[in-house]
Amino acid sequence: MCGIVGYVGNKDINSVLMAGLWKLEYRGYDSSGVASIVNGDLEVRKVKGRLMNLQEILADKPLSGNLGIGHTRWATHGEPSEQNAHPQVDCKNEIAIVHNGIIENYYSLKEELIKKKHVFRSDTDTEVIAHLVEENYNGDLKESVLKTVSRLKGSFAIAVISVSEPDKIVAYRFGSPLIVGLGKDENLLASDISALMDHTRRVVIMSDGEMVVLKREEVKFYDKDGKNIEKEEKKIKWSPATIQKGKFPHYMLKEIHEQKDIIQKNVNLRIKGSEFDFGENFHFSPQELAHLSHIVIQACGTSWHAGYIGKYLFEDFARVRTEVDISSEFRYRNPVFDGEPLVMAISQSGETADTLAGIREAKAKFLKVLSLVNVRESTISRESDSTIYLNAGSEIGVASTKAYTSQIFQLYLFALYLSRLKWALGSSEIEEKIKEVKGIPEKIERILKEAVKIKKIAKKYKDGKDFMFIGRGINYPSALEGALKLKEISYIHATGYPAGEMKHGPIALISKDSPVVAIAPQSSVYEKMLNNIEELKSRGAKVIIIGSEGDKRIKEIGDDIIYIPLCEENLSPILVAIPLQLFAYYIAALNGRDVDRPRNLAKSVTVE
Ligand code: M6R
Numbered sequence: 121m122c123g124i125v126g127y128v129g130n131k132d133i134n135s136v137l138m139a140g141l142w143k144l145e146y147r148g149y150d151s152s153g154v155a156s157i158v159n160g161d162l163e164v165r166k167v168k169g170r171l172m173n174l175q176e177i178l179a180d181k182p183l184s185g186n187l188g189i190g191h192t193r194w195a196t197h198g199e200p201s202e203q204n205a206h207p208q209v210d211c212k213n214e215i216a217i218v219h220n221g222i223i224e225n226y227y228s229l230k231e232e233l234i235k236k237k238h239v240f241r242s243d244t245d246t247e248v249i250a251h252l253v254e255e256n257y258n259g260d261l262k263e264s265v266l267k268t269v270s271r272l273k274g275s276f277a278i279a280v281i282s283v284s285e286p287d288k289i290v291a292y293r294f295g296s297p298l299i300v301g302l303g304k305d306e307n308l309l310a311s312d313i314s315a316l317m318d319h320t321r322r323v324v325i326m327s328d329g330e331m332v333v334l335k336r337e338e339v340k341f342y343d344k345d346g347k348n349i350e351k352e353e354k355k356i357k358w359s360p361a362t363i364q365k366g367k368f369p370h371y372m373l374k375e376i377h378e379q380k381d382i383i384q385k386n387v388n389l390r391i392k393g394s395e396f397d398f399g400e401n402f403h404f405s406p407q408e409l410a411h412l413s414h415i416v417i418q419a420c421g422t423s424w425h426a427g428y429i430g431k432y433l434f435e436d437f438a439r440v441r442t443e444v445d446i447s448s449e450f451r452y453r454n455p456v457f458d459g460e461p462l463v464m465a466i467s468q469s470g471e472t473a474d475t476l477a478g479i480r481e482a483k484a485k486f487l488k489v490l491s492l493v494n495v496r497e498s499t500i501s502r503e504s505d506s507t508i509y510l511n512a513g514s515e516i517g518v519a520s521t522k523a524y525t526s527q528i529f530q531l532y533l534f535a536l537y538l539s540r541l542k543w544a545l546g547s548s549e550i551e552e553k554i555k556e557v558k559g560i561p562e563k564i565e566r567i568l569k570e571a572v573k574i575k576k577i578a579k580k581y582k583d584g585k586d587f588m589f590i591g592r593g594i595n596y597p598s599a600l601e602g603a604l605k606l607k608e609i610s611y612i613h614a615t616g617y618p619a620g621e622m623k624h625g626p627i628a629l630i631s632k633d634s635p636v637v638a639i640a641p642q643s644s645v646y647e648k649m650l651n652n653i654e655e656l657k658s659r660g661a662k663v664i665i666i667g668s669e670g671d672k673r674i675k676e677i678g679d680d681i682i683y684i685p686l687c688e689e690n691l692s693p694i695l696v697a698i699p700l701q702l703f704a705y706y707i708a709a710l711n712g713r714d715v716d717r718p719r720n721l722a723k724s725v726t727v728e
Contacts, residue, residue, distance in 0.1 A: 470498020
């Protein structure tokens with residue numbers, strides 16, 4: 121979603137702002153813009169569409185000056201257009217502002233400002249901030265921003281510049297991420313650490329209710345009342361992952377192919393003999409975990425599907441009752457907590473607004489929170505009591521692939537760990553399962569080698585209009601994930617169902633024109649799955665079956681078969697995910713979709 125960059129220093133403002141925006145591109149956006157101050161005037165360039173359009177405009181009409189702000193916008197209020205792109209400006213074109221988040225009370229503020237003769241030129245909620253800063257300005261930009269944010273409701277990170285004080289950027293964080301980069305003779309700010317790392321490894325992570333005033337040789341932090349505060353500087357030791365597509369036409373395909381190595385890396389990091397090592401950010405003691413009464417998992421999208429698989433794992437291995445909730449429901453449903461629950465948040469980005477709000481809801485009730493997060497130093501990991509990192513590297517494609525399988529992997533090991541603490545599984549059973557886990561990378565590789573076959577099947581079904589994905593038991597969430605993958609990148613309607621539920625309604629949709637993807641590896645519910653597939657076949661459905669190597673029965677009933685290696689039932693969602701991802705990928709690519717940046721979607725969903 122929206123990305124912010126800011127720079128004050130002596131480098132070329134065009135290249136610094138553009139380089140930062142390119143780094144934020146993966147978050148998803150539909151328009152962009154930059155602004156700087158030159159000789160007492162504000163210069164603004166904005167475009168609809170891809171960043172390349174902004175780059176072209178800047179090549180033609182570069183900004184000058186040594187201070188500027190930039191923005192990628194993902195539309196919430198007002199269509200994607202040049203007018204609605206940020207920076208937004210005040211009436212006199214003297215104040216420019218970029219914003220990530222949503223101003224919930226923008227409508228009443230706008231009415232108030234219109235009465236005071238402010239002239240609005242966009243449909244955005246953001247523009248009210250520019251006019252409020254103008255209205256509140258009394259010779260001190262910092263004071264006027266503080267006064268302004270005290271009137272705003274919602275979530276926001278903002279950066280403001282003004283021709284009256286051309287040596288500084290004033291920024292404020294409340295609910296959306298903002299990181300300051302400290303340099304020599306230059307200082308920066310961005311929504312994401314990756315946008316700073318070409319310039320510096322010294323960062324300060326801002327918290328909600330904090331303001332920063334950035335000058336070329338000085339950075340000062342303030343609390344919401346304007347009181348000077350000291351902030352801890354962090355040295356980023358890790359390097360940004362290489363984010364080139366290499367030989368692959370899309371990041372998504374590259375990321376699908378990285379899964380073997382990522383799981384192998386996690387096997388090496390997490391399994392130490394017969395012990396588990398969940399990393400340096402995991403702080404729960406065995407005693408604490410042994411006493412927990414139940415688990416509540418909350419997450420969004422693909423991460424929620426991984427959480428759903430977690431429910432099966434925790435209940436089966438550790439006999440710990442587990443609830444799974446979509447974060448946007450969890451946060452508003454006033455959940456009941458009794459006993460000593462552990463709240464788990466799962467998120468690739470670590471910035472998803474609803475998941476973060478769910479954590480805050482849990483913390484407000486004094487509950488312990490464990491998060492599974494991919495992006496280091498993200499807000500979700502910082503606000504949780506403990507974090508297990510996914511170690512999946514940067515995921516650029518909007519469709520989550522490698523983060524998902526790593527989430528399942530971490531959940532699997534954590535469930536085994538809990539089962540040991542709770543005396544649910546015996547040591548030999550745990551050892552056996554650890555052995556199975558170690559075999560997963562090689563099995564993923566075998567599936568990836570079959571990518572061409574999956575492409576052929578995708579070609580056959582690429583014109584399908586309605587797909588049904590079915591599964592049972594631990595692969596019911598896999599069916600949900602298969603459907604989500606297909607719809608989000610191909611724009612083809614797809615729905616996921618527990619196979620046993622088909623006859624309670626959805627079977628009415630079945631005809632020869634509605635392909636069904638049935639997930640039926642060897643498992644405790646295998647026979648039931650076959651019965652469900654037969655029921656669909658007898659109503660004319662075309663069925664693609666994902667099943668286990670060597671299974672002859674599925675060959676007789678399926679129209680097309682994708683084989684995966686045999687594995688322990690509870691590990692099968694990892695293997696099943698690979699053909700589901702490839703199937704969705706090829707259908708989307710064959711239909712000419714923008715696979716890595718599907719329409720209307722953002723990689724990091726920082727607004728609710
Ligand atoms: O970063 P998160 O894992 O918290 O994101 C959650 C969802 O927005 C995300 O999984 C989304 O559903 C993906 N586009 C799925 O591929």
